[in-house]
Amino acid sequence: CKASLEVQEPSHRGTEIEVHGLSQKVVGVLGGGQLGRMLCEAASLLAIKVIILDPMENCPASTLCHHHMIGSYDDSATVEEFAKRCAVLTVEIEHVDAETLERLEKHGVDCQPKASTIRIIQDKYLQKVHFSRHAIPLPKFMEVGDLEGAKRAGDLFGYPLMIKSKRLAYDGRGNAVAKREEDLYLAVNALGGFDRGLYIEKWASFVKELSVIVARGRDNTVLCYPVVETIHRENICHIVKSPANVSWKIMKLATDVAYKAVSSLEGAGIFAVELFLTADGEVLLNEVAPRPHNSGHHTIESCFTSQYEQHLRAVVGLPLGDTSMKTPAAIMYNILGEDEGDRGFDLANQIIGRALRIPGASIHWYDKPEMRKQRKMGHITIVGPSMGTVEARLKSMLAEETTDGE
Ligand code: ATP
Ligand code: MG
Ligand code: MG
Numbered sequence: 001c002k003a004s005l006e007v008q009e010p011s012h013r014g015t016e017i018e019v020h021g022l023s024q025k026v027v028g029v030l031g032g033g034q035l036g037r038m039l040c041e042a043a044s045l046l047a048i049k050v051i052i053l054d055p056m057e058n059c060p061a062s063t064l065c066h067h068h069m070i071g072s073y074d075d076s077a078t079v080e081e082f083a084k085r086c087a088v089l090t091v092e093i094e095h096v097d098a099e100t101l102e103r104l105e106k107h108g109v110d111c112q113p114k115a116s117t118i119r120i121i122q123d124k125y126l127q128k129v130h131f132s133r134h135a136i137p138l139p140k141f142m143e144v145g146d147l148e149g150a151k152r153a154g155d156l157f158g159y160p161l162m163i164k165s166k167r168l169a170y171d172g173r174g175n176a177v178a179k180r181e182e183d184l185y186l187a188v189n190a191l192g193g194f195d196r197g198l199y200i201e202k203w204a205s206f207v208k209e210l211s212v213i214v215a216r217g218r219d220n221t222v223l224c225y226p227v228v229e230t231i232h233r234e235n236i237c238h239i240v241k242s243p244a245n246v247s248w249k250i251m252k253l254a255t256d257v258a259y260k261a262v263s264s265l266e267g268a269g270i271f272a273v274e275l276f277l278t279a280d281g282e283v284l285l286n287e288v289a290p291r292p293h294n295s296g297h298h299t300i301e302s303c304f305t306s307q308y309e310q311h312l313r314a315v316v317g318l319p320l321g322d323t324s325m326k327t328p329a330a331i332m333y334n335i336l337g338e339d340e341g342d343r344g345f346d347l348a349n350q351i352i353g354r355a356l357r358i359p360g361a362s363i364h365w366y367d368k369p370e371m372r373k374q375r376k377m378g379h380i381t382i383v384g385p386s387m388g389t390v391e392a393r394l395k396s397m398l399a400e401e402t403t404d405g406e
Contacts, residue, residue: 021047023316028053028086030073031093032061034366034376035292038300039092040064042308048316053082060366061092076100083109090269090315091291094122095168112218112315113267113290120265121290125166125199134264136257137284139276140202145194150184157202163187166197171374172235204284206276210244211295212258215310218268218317223310225303225323227254230274230295233336236374237294239394240332242302242325245387246277253283261288270311272296294334294376299323301362301381302330327360327383329390333397335365337375344371348378354397360384361397 027043029036032054040061043050051067052059062068069085071078073096080100083089088110089101101115111118120130128141139162142153154161159181165174176187191198209232213225229244230237244251258273265271265288272293274286296307305313305321313320335351338344348371355361365378380397384390 021049022318023048023312025087025316026051026066026085027312027315028082028089029061029065030079030082030089030091030096032056032059032065032068033092034060034364034368035092036061037064037366038297038306038308038364039292039311042306043312045309046312048312050312051082051086053078056369058369060368063367073097080104088112088315090311091118094118094290095170096122098122111267113265113269113271117265117267117290121288123166124164124169124287125197127287128199128201130264131261131285131288134260136261136264137282139204139284139286141199143199147184147188147194150178150188150200151181153200154178154181154184157200160203162201162203163191164199164201165191166199171237171376172232175235204276204286205278206284207279208244208246208277209286210246210250210254210275210277210283211240211293212254212273212275213293213296213299213307213323214258214262214271214273215307215314215320215323216262216268216271217314217320221320222259222262223320223323224255224259225296225299225307226325227251228295228298234374236334236336236376238334238336240295240298241387242298242330242332250277250281250283253281257283257285261285265290268314268317270296270307270314294332294379297364297379298330298332298381298383300364302327302383328385329387330381330383331387331390331394332379332381333394334376335378335380337371337373337377339373344373344377351380351397352378354399355380355382358382358393358397360390360393 026049028051032052037060040050049066052061052065053069053073055072098119105115144150161178163176176190178184178187209230211230216222226243228242231239262271270292272289276284292307300306302325335348360383362381382390382393
């Protein structure tokens with residue numbers, strides 16, 4: 001279909017590669033982890049070419065992308081070189097060199113989402129300042145530079161207190177909880193000390209964590225996916241249920257907060273908005289990811305347009321697809337790594353072995369070169385005619401895991 005569906009002006013960049021597929025734009029992705037891998041899977045359906053920049057030779061996306069440039073997405077010269085090879089530059093991780101992206105943008109490189117978005121989001125404190133300026137409801141927060149400041153935050157917000165690293169946080173690494181004032185010193189040290197750049201958040205005593213995947217096209221169309229519930233294990237997303245079991249009113253409130261948060265950021269693509277639902281029905285923003293997200297994996301099997309296809313459509317300038325669910329219920333289960341060695345693989349294999357026999361279950365294995373404790377190794381999405389059925393299927397998938405004497 002050549003470029004017939006192309007709604008953006010054809011780019012002169014990246015055209016050295018033969019034109020075919022739904023877009024002639026070569027999409028460059030900074031990062032080649034599991035999100036990059038699933039972007040490549042979606043790209044193959046549309047025959048869109050995706051190239052990856054990742055330092056790891058055997059990163060999860062390496063075998064599925066059109067080309068893998070081995071190098072750091074945090075190195076200015078490397079990112080610059082990579083940008084020459086693509087028509088549009090996007091990310092699967094926010095911890096990239098935002099300054100370089102800002103400079104490249106000034107020289108005409110098409111970054112989606114915009115470098116300004118990456119800069120705001122990669123610093124969680126800056127992110128909080130940004131969203132509070134846009135009147136998005138958040139847990140109270142405060143920048144701290146020494147123990148006295150942390151104690152003042154404790155006096156103001158009460159305990160427990162959440163201490164967070166401003167930068168390079170993921171999977172809860174970068175968060176520490178102080179249950180009382182005496183814990184502050186150890187919690188701060190566990191995060192590498194105040195020099196690392198820390199801030200403090202008031203504890204959000206949530207009843208549920210919710211997430212909304214939001215897509216914005218290049219024409220500024222914004223579409224939201226159904227609100228999901230995320231269940232974390234030791235700060236890591238473990239189970240996602242779609243749709244979330246909350247009232248229509250909460251669905252609407254969560255969607256409105258997510259829509260408003262994303263509207264305050266620039267650029268096209270998928271955004272994930274992580275939220276806390278409090279006992280009195282308040283919805284507070286936790287953080288935003290400017291890319292496809294773990295809480296949207298289920299969309300591959302449960303929605304008409306997966307978040308990965310949607311991200312590609314958005315960044316190349318195709319119309320956005322239908323975000324609604326094509327199945328009544330879905331659960332996504334993350335396979336998290338155990339300690340290195342055979343035990344972790346044995347446990348994963350047991351779950352996968354059972355999943356292979358469960359109706360509506362789809363298995364994703366990321367092919368990471370080694371297993372580490374709490375590392376996201378793969379996931380399984382189960383779809384079905386009702387949440388009750390899907391929950392029962394999840395239970396049977398995990399049954400032996402719990403009886404194995406873990
Ligand atoms: P991600 O992998 O989502 O990027 P992260 O390292 O950026 O994780 P956060 O999203 O800040 O970490 O926090 C991880 C989890 O810790 C949250 O999903 C939530 O369960 C808990 N948490 C974070 N902030 C607070 C808070 N202020 N009060 C209570 N719990 C919190
Ligand atoms: Mg985060
Ligand atoms: Mg988070």
